[in-house]
Structure formats: structure tokens, C-alpha cells
Amino acid sequence: MRFKALLFAAVIPAAVLTGCSKDSKNEPVAEPGPAGKAAFHFEHYAGNTPLSLGNSQGYVYNTPQGDQFNVTMYKYYVSNIKLVKADGSEYAEPESYHLVNQAEASSLSFDVAGIPAGSYTAVKLLLGVDSTRNVSGAQTGALDPALGMFWAWSTGYIMAKVEGDFLKTSTNANAVFSFHLGGFTGKNSVLNEITLPLPQELAVGDNTSSSLTLKSDLLKWFNGFAPIDLQTLNQVGSAGVEAFDLARNFSYSFSVTKVQN
Amino acid sequence: MRSLLVLTAGGMLAFYSCKKDNVTDPGTPEDPSLADIEFRIPASWPLPVYNYSNNPLTKAGFRLGRQLFFDPILSSDNTVSCGTCHQPFAAFSQLDHKVSHGVKERVGTRNSPSLFNLNWHSSFFWDGGVNHIEMQPFAPITNPLEMDETLVNVVAKLQAQDKYKQMFKEAFGTEEITTQKMSRALAQFMGMMVSANAPYDKYMRQEGTLNTDELAGLTVFRSKCATCHTEPLFSDFSFRNNGLALVNNEKGVVDSGRGIITPNDPASLYKFKVPSLRNLKYTAPYMHDGRLATIDAVLDHYTNDVQQTPNLDPLLAGGISLSAQERQQLKAFLNTLNDETFVKDIRFQEPKQ
Incomplete structure (x- = not known):
């Protein structure tokens, strides 16, 4: 009897928590001390030209290999954002999952809040969704x-x-290309964490708001790491070495172009 | 195990204690199909892969999952439900169908698998492409040959119905419907479908007996079948090539099975997930494409017709030898794996509208 009662006492509080706190996000206890936030802005380019979606203008871009193309969709996940101080210590955004979509202006900017006051010299991003969330059942929100x-x-x-x-070129006719990068296990995992140095320190203070601008150059998809010839590779829709190469290229497309304090 | 049971019960109590002010309890005494919604691990079974730790099992969640399971609203033209191809009386496979029909009479390429003891599965589908019970529903809903619907549309259609807004509120606290809540409700229903009350189970629990032939069949089974069809779930859930002839499927191609999921691994070609041998009486026809109509045909395959194809399971090289007597005993034993209480369980039947 005594054992049973004890067990119940231990279990009920946990059950109450899961049963009744559905609306609160699993945010950790707030960091002690002053904290501020930083706005992340994403800008997409093809070389030095700002990217615009659509195919009504014909082929507006050229790959480094000389293939003419346009872009109708550009979207990707950024997750597990970390801000890094000069001494190497990091602040990791909790529940850090963002879908960046060129077609949706509101997705191109978001705030990372709760950053402990201090000066930051680099930012780390995981391009894609970490393997844990790929094996943990149904997700919601950005996922x-x-x-x-x-x-x-x-x-x-x-x-x-x-x-x-x-x-x-072989037919001198229009064709579509479609690169969908996935695969989170094994040697062809497309997940890459990148570390981007900041052009100047990001100063975060108590209740202050800073911003940084990240650029992704789409031309890097074709030569960031492995050269991609659109004439021979234009459809990727499953995990494999092609997706791996393209993901590596993609990871070289990013830089931080501006910091504002 | 005991503490797990208490946890489930505790979770349910807590659910009702904090919702009682604004939610009507759907588990009224008038609905006997909701009288016993508790996930129990059968004695001596391994721990399940899925244990509701992130998805507390409730009567309202189970009832919602059951409603969704049998509702064709999940398909693009509102004609095909999960229950269309997973019928309770067929142990949630589809009776007499080699392959099933999706919307607009589109024909699939694989035999609709039976559904039970799913919380012990670490992967889903014949090729194991889906890695979590909560992710499973998204595949048939969006497959063009099955329900051919988008997740955005499914959520919008459900959100437009007062009945579902109310049921989601009862199950998850708010009327807002998401794919996550939908799939978690379905996981509550499907995961509850435990089949562990066949004559074999009663024998193992020392609640019943098997006759001489059946016991002899158990011995044959353990020496010749049990490596892949491991007790007590009667599958080790691995992927294996069991030597079926490589023939074109409904689409005119040879189904490469697990090779579709891991195309860079040649060793995965022509392998399929080992199915459970429970409830075979209700789940004919057999194999990933339903090509074998009877248990005799299956045994003929293993004794006489195993093909030397790439990645043939080494255990099946040369087939399985069975004397006429062993075959008859094995069939008697397989018959003890049929769980009539499961297929007739009132909790898992289509709800009356």
C-alpha cells in the first residue's frame, strides 16, 4: 500500500504537467542576467544580382558553367542557431527551427531572443533539420x-x-530542374553545420535589439564544392550522393554581410 | 511494467481533472467501446517502441483517432478511409485483395498489411520507409495511388467541421487542428490495437492448453520459422528477401522493396519487412504483393519454390524442408495464432455516425 501511494505521488505531477500545459512551449527557464535579441535577415542572390522568382522573364541567370536558368522556388530549413563569443562560448536558441522561403517575405526575417548580453563574433547554423527531429514522430510549427x-x-x-x-542545349528547348535535398543518416547525410564569422561584433545588451544580414548566393549551388552541370543533373528527389554534393555546395552559399548594433 | 501502467492511468486522471470544467467527458458509461482505454503490455512481452510518453493516451484522443481512421474525409475525393483497406474483421488488412484500390479506383502495388501490435514496430510499410508510428498516416494520405490528398487540405476540411473542432478540443485542449494532433490521435487509436489473446497466448500464460498436433507444430515452428518470425510478436521486424520470383507488379516493374528506401545499398534490394504470423486466418492473401492466396501456397513456396535471387536470405537457401506430418502440425500451430477477440473487439470497430 505504502509503495503504491508513493508511486502515485511521484507520477501524478509529471502527468499533470503533460496533460495541462499543452500551450506552453518547452522553453527552458530564462537565463539569469540581462538579455537582448537579434534580428536575422536573409537575402538571396544569384552572384551579385538579388534573386527574383519567376520564369516570365526567360533565363535571367547563368551558372558558372554557362547554363542559362531562372528560379521559381528557393526555400530551406535553418536550425540550431548558435551565437558565438570571441572566447568560444555559445548561446543556442531553444527550439530553433526556421523555414526560409524566398516566396514568403515574412519568412526572410525573424528574431532570436533571450541572447545573454555580450559581444558575439560568429554565428553557427545547421542547414536542414537535425536528425533527432527526423526520428521523433509528428512535429508542428515550422516543422x-x-x-x-x-x-x-x-x-x-x-x-x-x-x-x-x-x-x-541538346534540344535548344526549355526544361525544368528540381533539387530537393534530404537524407539525414549515413555517408550521404545532407546536414551541414556552418560557422559564419561576423564582419563586425554583434553587441547584445539588456533589452537591446541588434540585427545581422545573411546572404545566400544561389550560384554556389553549382560550384560551391562540386561542379554541377545542369545539362546532366537536373532532377534530385531522394537521398544520395547527388543530394550530398548539392548540399555541400549549398552550405558554401552563405555569408554574413552586415551587422547593425 | 507496473509503473508504466500506473503512469497511463495517472495521465488519464490528470487529463480529466484539469479539463472537467469546460469539456464534456466523451467516455460516458453509455459508450462501452470507450470503457477500457488503457495500454497494457502483455505479460512477458518486450517493452514497446512507442509508449505514449509524448502523446498521453486519453479516451478523447482514442475516440478522435478512431473517428479519423474510419472517415474518408482524409482522401482527396472523400471516398477512401484508412478503414477501407484496413478492415477490423480482416485484422485490419483488406479481405480478398492482393492489392487495394485508392481514390478513383487507382490500384496500388502492395498488399495492405494487417495492423496490430504496432507500438512494437520500429518501422512501417513493407519497405520500412516510415520510421515512427506518428509519421505513418502522412504516407497513405499523400500517396497518389491511395488517398491522394494534401495535408493542408486535410487540416482545412477537418477544421471546417464543428464535430471535429469539438473532438480535437476534447482530445488536445483547443479547437485548432494540426497534422501533429491528427497523427497523434491516430497513433492513440492504432497503438491500442494489441492482439495478444490467441490460443497460443493463453497457452503461454498457462490459461489454456494446445493439443498434441498444435504443440508438435510449435516445436516445428521454433526450429524452422522462428528466427525471422520471432515470438511473441512473430516477426523480428528485419528486412529479408524470402525468395519470391521477381515478377512485374501492377506498375509493370519489379518491386525492389527496401531498395526503394536505401537505393545506394545494393544489399537492400528485394528485401521486405518480415510480417507477423498472427491472425493469418483473417489476412489472406499473403506476401508483399498478395500473390499467394492460402497458407498452403505459402508453405509450398518455402518448401519447393524459393528462388535464388539477389540478396536471398541465407536461411532460405535450398528452401525449408517439411515432412507431410510436420507441415500438418505447423498449420495446426499457426491456427493457434488467430485472435478472435481482437478482430471482434468493440473498441476497434467503425463508430456509428
Whole structure:
């Protein structure tokens, strides 16, 4: 009897917590001491030209290999954001999952809050969704499978998508290309954590708001790490070495261009 | 195990204690199908993979999952439900169908698998492409040959119905419907479908006996089948090539099975997830494409017709030898794995509208 009563006492509080606190996000206890926030702005380019979506203008860009193309979709996950101080210590944003979508202006900027006051010299991003969330059952918010960045038949998030048209030289006719990068296990995992140095220190103070601007240069998809010839590789829709190469290229597309304090 | 049971009960108590002011309890005494919603691990079974730790099991959640399971609203033209291809009386496979029909009579390529003891599965589908019970529903809903619907549309259609707004509120506290809540409700329903009350189970629990033939069959089974069809779930949930001839499927191609999921691993070609041998009486036809209509045909395959194809499981090289007597005993034993209480369980039947 005594044992049973004890067990119940131990279990009920935990159960109450899960049963009744559905609306609160699993945020850790607030950091002690002063904290501020930083706005992250994402800007997309093809070389030095700001990226604009659409195919009504014909082919507006050229790959480094000389293929003419345009872009109709550019979206990707950024997760596990960390801000790094000069001494190497880090602040990790809790529940850090963001879907950046060129077609949706509101997705191109977001705030990272709760940053302990101090000077930061670099930012770390995981491009894609960490493997844990790929194996943990149904997710919601930015990770809702309804957002279309998800493979239902072979569980896993699509970490990044680029779609558009290009001129197929063999036929001198229009063709579409579609790169959907996924795969979170094994040697062909497309997950890459990148560390981007900041051009100047990001100063975070008590209740202050700073900002940093991140650039992704889409041309790097074609030569950031491995050269990609659109004429021969234009459809990628499952995990594999092609997705791995493209993901590596993609990871070289980022830089921080501006910091404002 | 005992503490797990208490936890489930505690979770339910807590749920009702904090919701009682604004939610009507759907588990009224008038609904006997909701009288016993508690997940129990059968004695001597391994711990399940899925234990509701992030998805507390409640009567309201189970009832919502059951409603969704049998509602064709999940399909693009509102004609196909989960229950269309997973019928309770067929142990949640589809009776007499090699493969099933999706919307607009589109024909799939694989045999609709039976559904039970799913909380012990670490992967889903014949090729194991889905890694979590909560992720499972998204595949048939979005597969063009099955329900061919988008998740955005499903949520919008559910959100437009007062009945579902109320049921989601009862189950998860708010009327806002998300794919996560939908799949968690379905996991509450499907995970509850435990089949552990066949004559074999009663024998193992020392609540019943098996006759001489059945016991002899158990011995044959343990020496010739149990490596892959491991007790007590009667599958080790691995992927294996069991030597079926490589023939074109409904789409005119050879199904490479697990090879579709791991195309860079040649060793995965032509392998399929080992199915459970429970409830075979209700789940014919057999194999990933339903090509074998009877248990005799299955045994004929293993004794006489195993094909030397790439990645053939080494255990099946040369087939399985069975004397006429062993075969008859094995069939008698397989018959003790049929769980009539499961297929007739009132908790898992289609709710009356």
C-alpha cells in the first residue's frame, strides 16, 4: 500500500504537467542576467544580382558553367542557431527551427531572443533539420509536414529546395530542374553545420535589439564544392550522393554581410 | 511494467481533472467501446517502441483517432478511409485483395498489411520507409495511388467541421487542428490495437492448453520459422528477401522493396519487412504483393519454390524442408495464432455516425 501511494505521488505531477500545459512551449527557464535579441535577415542572390522568382522573364541567370536558368522556388530549413563569443562560448536558441522561403517575405526575417548580453563574433547554423527531429514522430510549427518540406514515403525532412527552368542545349528547348535535398543518416547525410564569422561584433545588451544580414548566393549551388552541370543533373528527389554534393555546395552559399548594433 | 501502467492511468486522471470544467467527458458509461482505454503490455512481452510518453493516451484522443481512421474525409475525393483497406474483421488488412484500390479506383502495388501490435514496430510499410508510428498516416494520405490528398487540405476540411473542432478540443485542449494532433490521435487509436489473446497466448500464460498436433507444430515452428518470425510478436521486424520470383507488379516493374528506401545499398534490394504470423486466418492473401492466396501456397513456396535471387536470405537457401506430418502440425500451430477477440473487439470497430 505504502509503495503504491508513493508511486502515485511521484507520477501524478509529471502527468499533470503533460496533460495541462499543452500551450506552453518547452522553453527552458530564462537565463539569469540581462538579455537582448537579434534580428536575422536573409537575402538571396544569384552572384551579385538579388534573386527574383519567376520564369516570365526567360533565363535571367547563368551558372558558372554557362547554363542559362531562372528560379521559381528557393526555400530551406535553418536550425540550431548558435551565437558565438570571441572566447568560444555559445548561446543556442531553444527550439530553433526556421523555414526560409524566398516566396514568403515574412519568412526572410525573424528574431532570436533571450541572447545573454555580450559581444558575439560568429554565428553557427545547421542547414536542414537535425536528425533527432527526423526520428521523433509528428512535429508542428515550422516543422509541420504540411509545409511540404517532408518526404512521407521515406520519413525525413527535405532540407532545401531549388526549382526553376533552364535551357537544354541538346534540344535548344526549355526544361525544368528540381533539387530537393534530404537524407539525414549515413555517408550521404545532407546536414551541414556552418560557422559564419561576423564582419563586425554583434553587441547584445539588456533589452537591446541588434540585427545581422545573411546572404545566400544561389550560384554556389553549382560550384560551391562540386561542379554541377545542369545539362546532366537536373532532377534530385531522394537521398544520395547527388543530394550530398548539392548540399555541400549549398552550405558554401552563405555569408554574413552586415551587422547593425 | 507496473509503473508504466500506473503512469497511463495517472495521465488519464490528470487529463480529466484539469479539463472537467469546460469539456464534456466523451467516455460516458453509455459508450462501452470507450470503457477500457488503457495500454497494457502483455505479460512477458518486450517493452514497446512507442509508449505514449509524448502523446498521453486519453479516451478523447482514442475516440478522435478512431473517428479519423474510419472517415474518408482524409482522401482527396472523400471516398477512401484508412478503414477501407484496413478492415477490423480482416485484422485490419483488406479481405480478398492482393492489392487495394485508392481514390478513383487507382490500384496500388502492395498488399495492405494487417495492423496490430504496432507500438512494437520500429518501422512501417513493407519497405520500412516510415520510421515512427506518428509519421505513418502522412504516407497513405499523400500517396497518389491511395488517398491522394494534401495535408493542408486535410487540416482545412477537418477544421471546417464543428464535430471535429469539438473532438480535437476534447482530445488536445483547443479547437485548432494540426497534422501533429491528427497523427497523434491516430497513433492513440492504432497503438491500442494489441492482439495478444490467441490460443497460443493463453497457452503461454498457462490459461489454456494446445493439443498434441498444435504443440508438435510449435516445436516445428521454433526450429524452422522462428528466427525471422520471432515470438511473441512473430516477426523480428528485419528486412529479408524470402525468395519470391521477381515478377512485374501492377506498375509493370519489379518491386525492389527496401531498395526503394536505401537505393545506394545494393544489399537492400528485394528485401521486405518480415510480417507477423498472427491472425493469418483473417489476412489472406499473403506476401508483399498478395500473390499467394492460402497458407498452403505459402508453405509450398518455402518448401519447393524459393528462388535464388539477389540478396536471398541465407536461411532460405535450398528452401525449408517439411515432412507431410510436420507441415500438418505447423498449420495446426499457426491456427493457434488467430485472435478472435481482437478482430471482434468493440473498441476497434467503425463508430456509428
